[in-house]
Amino acid sequence: MAQTINTEVTRTDARRKVTGTATYAADETPSGMLHGALVCSAIAVGQVTAIDTSAAESEPGVVAVFTHETLPDYKTVKGFYAGGPGSSSFWPMEGTDIRYAGQPVAYVVAETAAAARRGADLVNVTYQEADGSIHMDPEDSFVVGAGEDSEGMVLTKGDLQAGLDEAAQTVDMTFTTPFQHHNPMEMFSATAEWRGDRLTVWMPSQSVRTLRHGIAGAYGLPETSVRVISPFVGGAFGSKAGITPYAMLTIAAAKGVGAPVRLIVTRPQMYTVATFRPESRQQFRLGADAQGRLTAFEHVEIAQTPQFGEIVNPGTHITRAMYACPNIHTEQRLARSDTNSGGFMRAPNEMQTFFGLESAMDELAWKLGMDPVELRRVNDTMTHPTEDVPFSSRSLMESYDAVSNSFGWDQRGREIGSMTDGDWLVGYGCATATYPTNILASNARVRAQGTGNAYVELAAHDVGTGTYTIMAQIAAARLGLPVEAVDVVMGEADLPVAPISGGSTTAASAGSAVHDACVKIAQQLATQISGMSEGPLSGVDPSRITLDDGTLRGPDGQSQSVMEALQMIPEGEIEVVGTFRHPALTDQLIKATFSGGYGTAGPVTPEFAMFAFGAEMVEVRIHKYTHEIRVPRIHSAFAAGTWLNRKTAHSQLMGGMIWGISSALHEVTETDKPRSRFLNANIAEYLVPVNADIREVRVEMLEEQDDYVNPLGVKGIGEIGIVGTAAAIGNAIYHATGKRLTALPMTISDVLST
Amino acid sequence: MKRFAYSRPTSVSDASDDAAEDGTQIIAGGTTMVDLMKIGVLEPEALVDITGLRDLERYEVGADRMRFGALAKMSTVADDPAVIDAFPALSDSLWKAASPQLRNVATLGGNILQRTRCPYFRDTAYAQCNKRNPGSGCAALDGGETGMHAIFGGSDACVAMYPGDFAQALVAFDAEVTTRGPGGTRSIPFADLHVLPGDDPHIETVLEPGEIVTEIALPMIPAMRNSFYMKARNRESYAFAAASAAVGIEMDGDTVRDVRIALGGVAATPWRATAAEESLKGGPLTEETAREAGRIAFQDAEPLEGSAYKIELGADVVAGALMTAKSRMGGE
Ligand SMILES: Cc1cc2nc3c(=O)[nH]c(=O)nc-3n(C[C@H](O)[C@H](O)[C@H](O)COP(=O)(O)OP(=O)(O)OC[C@H]3O[C@@H](n4cnc5c(N)ncnc54)[C@H](O)[C@@H]3O)c2cc1C
Ligand code: SF4
Numbered sequence A: 001m002a003q004t005i006n007t008e009v010t011r012t013d014a015r016r017k018v019t020g021t022a023t024y025a026a027d028e029t030p031s032g033m034l035h036g037a038l039v040c041s042a043i044a045v046g047q048v049t050a051i052d053t054s055a056a057e058s059e060p061g062v063v064a065v066f067t068h069e070t071l072p073d074y075k076t077v078k079g080f081y082a083g084g085p086g087s088s089s090f091w092p093m094e095g096t097d098i099r100y101a102g103q104p105v106a107y108v109v110a111e112t113a114a115a116a117r118r119g120a121d122l123v124n125v126t127y128q129e130a131d132g133s134i135h136m137d138p139e140d141s142f143v144v145g146a147g148e149d150s151e152g153m154v155l156t157k158g159d160l161q162a163g164l165d166e167a168a169q170t171v172d173m174t175f176t177t178p179f180q181h182h183n184p185m186e187m188f189s190a191t192a193e194w195r196g197d198r199l200t201v202w203m204p205s206q207s208v209r210t211l212r213h214g215i216a217g218a219y220g221l222p223e224t225s226v227r228v229i230s231p232f233v234g235g236a237f238g239s240k241a242g243i244t245p246y247a248m249l250t251i252a253a254a255k256g257v258g259a260p261v262r263l264i265v266t267r268p269q270m271y272t273v274a275t276f277r278p279e280s281r282q283q284f285r286l287g288a289d290a291q292g293r294l295t296a297f298e299h300v301e302i303a304q305t306p307q308f309g310e311i312v313n314p315g316t317h318i319t320r321a322m323y324a325c326p327n328i329h330t331e332q333r334l335a336r337s338d339t340n341s342g343g344f345m346r347a348p349n350e351m352q353t354f355f356g357l358e359s360a361m362d363e364l365a366w367k368l369g370m371d372p373v374e375l376r377r378v379n380d381t382m383t384h385p386t387e388d389v390p391f392s393s394r395s396l397m398e399s400y401d402a403v404s405n406s407f408g409w410d411q412r413g414r415e416i417g418s419m420t421d422g423d424w425l426v427g428y429g430c431a432t433a434t435y436p437t438n439i440l441a442s443n444a445r446v447r448a449q450g451t452g453n454a455y456v457e458l459a460a461h462d463v464g465t466g467t468y469t470i471m472a473q474i475a476a477a478r479l480g481l482p483v484e485a486v487d488v489v490m491g492e493a494d495l496p497v498a499p500i501s502g503g504s505t506t507a508a509s510a511g512s513a514v515h516d517a518c519v520k521i522a523q524q525l526a527t528q529i530s531g532m533s534e535g536p537l538s539g540v541d542p543s544r545i546t547l548d549d550g551t552l553r554g555p556d557g558q559s560q561s562v563m564e565a566l567q568m569i570p571e572g573e574i575e576v577v578g579t580f581r582h583p584a585l586t587d588q589l590i591k592a593t594f595s596g597g598y599g600t601a602g603p604v605t606p607e608f609a610m611f612a613f614g615a616e617m618v619e620v621r622i623h624k625y626t627h628e629i630r631v632p633r634i635h636s637a638f639a640a641g642t643w644l645n646r647k648t649a650h651s652q653l654m655g656g657m658i659w660g661i662s663s664a665l666h667e668v669t670e671t672d673k674p675r676s677r678f679l680n681a682n683i684a685e686y687l688v689p690v691n692a693d694i695r696e697v698r699v700e701m702l703e704e705q706d707d708y709v710n711p712l713g714v715k716g717i718g719e720i721g722i723v724g725t726a727a728a729i730g731n732a733i734y735h736a737t738g739k740r741l742t743a744l745p746m747t748i749s750d751v752l753s754t
Numbered sequence B: 001m002k003r004f005a006y007s008r009p010t011s012v013s014d015a016s017d018d019a020a021e022d023g024t025q026i027i028a029g030g031t032t033m034v035d036l037m038k039i040g041v042l043e044p045e046a047l048v049d050i051t052g053l054r055d056l057e058r059y060e061v062g063a064d065r066m067r068f069g070a071l072a073k074m075s076t077v078a079d080d081p082a083v084i085d086a087f088p089a090l091s092d093s094l095w096k097a098a099s100p101q102l103r104n105v106a107t108l109g110g111n112i113l114q115r116t117r118c119p120y121f122r123d124t125a126y127a128q129c130n131k132r133n134p135g136s137g138c139a140a141l142d143g144g145e146t147g148m149h150a151i152f153g154g155s156d157a158c159v160a161m162y163p164g165d166f167a168q169a170l171v172a173f174d175a176e177v178t179t180r181g182p183g184g185t186r187s188i189p190f191a192d193l194h195v196l197p198g199d200d201p202h203i204e205t206v207l208e209p210g211e212i213v214t215e216i217a218l219p220m221i222p223a224m225r226n227s228f229y230m231k232a233r234n235r236e237s238y239a240f241a242a243a244s245a246a247v248g249i250e251m252d253g254d255t256v257r258d259v260r261i262a263l264g265g266v267a268a269t270p271w272r273a274t275a276a277e278e279s280l281k282g283g284p285l286t287e288e289t290a291r292e293a294g295r296i297a298f299q300d301a302e303p304l305e306g307s308a309y310k311i312e313l314g315a316d317v318v319a320g321a322l323m324t325a326k327s328r329m330g331g332e
Helices: A014-019 A115-122 A160-166 A208-219 A245-257 A349-367 A372-378 A396-407 A467-479 A505-532 A564-568 A587-594 A647-665 A725-737 B013-017 B032-038 B074-079 B083-085 B088-093 B101-105 B110-111 B166-172 B274-280 B287-297 B309-327
Strands: A033-041 A047-053 A063-065 A104-110 A125-127 A142-144 A155-156 A169-177 A189-193 A200-201 A226-231 A261-264 A280-288 A294-306 A329-335 A419-421 A425-435 A440-449 A452-457 A485-490 A546-548 A552-555 A560-563 A573-580 A611-623 A630-641 A698-701 B005-007 B022-027 B046-049 B059-060 B065-069 B176-181 B184-189 B212-219 B228-234 B243-252 B256-262
Touching: A014 A160, A014 A226, A047 A104, A047 B228, A104 A115, A142 A226, A142 A440, A155 B110, A160 A280, A160 B088, A169 A349, A189 A226, A189 A245, A200 A208, A200 A245, A208 A226, A226 A587, A226 A611, A245 A261, A245 B309, A280 B005, A294 A349, A294 B176, A349 A372, A349 A425, A349 A647, A349 B243, A372 A425, A396 A611, A396 A698, A419 A630, A425 A725, A440 A467, A440 A505, A440 A564, A452 A467, A467 A485, A467 A505, A505 A552, A505 A564, A505 A573, A552 A564, A560 A564, A560 B013, A564 B184, A564 B287, A573 B176, A587 B083, A611 A647, A611 A725, A630 A647, A630 A725, A647 A725, B013 B046, B013 B074, B013 B176, B013 B212, B059 B083, B074 B083, B074 B088, B074 B101, B088 B166, B088 B243, B110 B166, B110 B212, B166 B243, B166 B256, B228 B309, B243 B309, B256 B274, B256 B309, B274 B309, B287 B309
Parallel strands: A033 A261, A200 A226, A294 A329, A452 A485, A630 A698, B005 B046, B022 B046
Antiparallel strands: A033 A104, A047 A125, A063 A104, A142 A329, A155 A329, A169 A280, A189 A200, A189 A261, A280 A294, A419 A425, A425 A611, A440 A452, A440 A573, A546 A552, A552 A560, A611 A630, B059 B065, B065 B212, B176 B184, B176 B212, B228 B243, B243 B256
């Protein structure tokens, strides 16, 4: 049997995707379906005073134009950060309030998508405009909750000032990161069909169960009356997690017109009708003794939040886990401005904060005259600095050593500006990456058949990462089947409970439930075949029969393959529901997950702190005349427990690093300050790297065993790739030019005069 | 998108007659036109598709003139070895523009007439834009973002930047366009085709209704052979210029006999830097004189808050383009 785990397996859905036969939510066209279009607010703050729908209504093909006054039976849900399933806690079209630019103000339904959009253009909205500001004022920030609270929004350990006073070197630096948007390739869409009191929603989603629970709750329907279907997702990155107003508007519109309605949100509208990465400010004060040991560590994060909710992605919880230090102070602060709700976008707590932390560490290394890698080594720790529990595993320095070797770190010039190549200045930089191992309860149903195949069913999602493939691999490995013999069904709320695809949890949590199901199948099988009169395991004590990847083994060397054993039993197959309930999952957390929420345990449990670690190194070139900043090489090494699929994992890590280059050098949602709008809401002007920007990308995947995190020993890898990249690039720019850049993205105008 | 009528005539005279009708616009490759129609910036009542005028796809590199039919594709011309050999800056300026998909459909005639990327022009949610809606004001100048706006040639009514690359190679080397309108045929020096925004930024060229650009021609001059187009941009391809320069040099020993410099990404129209050219003529071309030429090219710039960086950047790009052109002269 070929190895199926910790090996390279091509995606099982690759052919379907490249041939266009994989169906996405918006490919579904229920019969009689009409098309929706949103009309979005032209002002940021104020009131709708009148909406003239007459021109739109007389446009050929237009069936209905709904406003806050005419949309029947429109329901809303509580926002995620207020404990609900919603993408926002403010719901447009409930009244006349305008709270952000591009907020939906009317909804047009028509016979064709083109007619719907034409109708939308013809809706004439009159506003009364009030002053607003799209940017936060960091000087006007606050801590959520009551300060020194149980959530750790403010944390003090030791005496920060004493630590700064005794330091041989200190740094005091402030960094800023901009608004960013996910821009998944697949547009946002929602298709709703009512049949009496039964509702079906097709929608690309990172959490079909959150959607069903929230929608059913809002309409007072039993969950069995609501189907939510999302077979494939063309990228989400956090943008397709919650219940959005555009989804609820579509559901209400479908009810209003008495026919199924599909809405495809336009690309510019995608910048305002869902979440984004809030802008942030990262303040660091670090102190170290002459050997580089940290004596003081302070991180204050101020993140943007809307006027009507508190979006807390606690980055300080992650930075303070990084390095040993006796004196630590962290504060998680928010400042308001006039936008829709931000949310999570790939590494929501880590990307911004590690740009700051790892740039500040680099600055400290230069001040100390130390190799930045050695500075990390001196401060590496096997105990969480503020929680006093050991890391379940931590291979940070193994990662640095591996990447140093592959990159050739020792080849770097020791002075600033000491490396050139023709018209290019060259610099090397490095940075640490980490990502917490979050744990969620999950179930999975597996049916193994003696005919040599198996079915895996669970309400997980493949957001483009390869989940279909790894779920098949896990079952294949345990049951002794080729990967192709396992059919995986996901992306429907009716399937066994699986967690939201967020926080890099699916492989670890849902995968562990698949694993458990296979173990249970083996146990049942052992009981049945040990009681049979014939067969190699006949008469053996079933509690002493173990599953060894496809084979049932007795205590005295007897064995039989799972498939042969299945053929012996009368049913020829066994179906069970496997579960994953980590000891750190409290009843409350399990309950949260099972009722459509996000009941995550970790990264810190009473016993261990669980994180994946890695290190990145980049070569940066800056052109003497054009001042263009390019990254010809980026190398990394990561350790994240067991690798399930080395091919898809590699893609995740590499994709994260490439997105890190984007964050570092290209990506920013620009703003128009006087009118409080996002300015470059399209992918011609919102720059992300093109192929030509991405040159040598190398990823080393280190072996690491962690028996605590889950039975598979898997840590999440979906997000860690992006975490260290921006700082590594900034640090390389410093090495090349002596300029310390503190704002993302770092562009031509920042490195002039070099 | 609004409904519109569509025709695809096969003779230039029919095309120009059709295009002269009120509310009618010309479409060639459509990469500017369809884009702006989709986002509601342009709402023509009728489109005259000129891609049926197959004769206008021809081009030739002759001994004393290069002629390009207005419908020659960007990619075809950029790729042609004769063009690359005779006038590298022209090929570079096309290669470094847009993306392969766009270059495969976009035409040279459409390219020179592409519209500004000013974000306020491109988003109808902004009430103010004199170019899109004459007399409505200018959102950019009313406290808006001006990082990608013109530092040459702007007015109180509009500071939009002309975004194209190819036009810089044309303006530096005395190109001419031939047009056919309802009133007949005429030729226009390329430098006179675009007009400054002044009080009427919605008027961008001297073309009359129905006037079709049929040909773009350039006299062959020695500086073409040693020419280069340098483009500074925040990603390696598929981005408009933060600043660019089309340059060409003709040396007589160590002395500059002829030099051409045009500036992209910085001006309201294609922009020739005559004073910088003059500073070099009759002297040596060194890193120092090249940098001095760059400084002179930008001495009269009028930056806005967000675009001041373009002065230093633009000067460096001029110097870099000159030095690169020189280094490529090799054994000649
Ligand atoms: C995402 C994106 C990125 C781009 N990046 C760049 C870049 O980096 N550099 C760059 O230089 N360009 C860039 N472009 C612009 C692109 O080069 C132009 O859109 C293209 O060259 C226009 O050619 P077309 O044939 O498609 O013109 P069309 O869209 O058909 O027409 C453009 C305009 O010219 C008029 N017109 C066309 N042909 C004639 C004619 N023969 N006579 C009279 N009027 C005519 C039309 O009425 C219209 O107003 C980019 C475009 C896009 C969409
Ligand atoms: S600069 Fe010109 S194009 Fe831009 S908003 Fe002002 S008037 Fe419109």
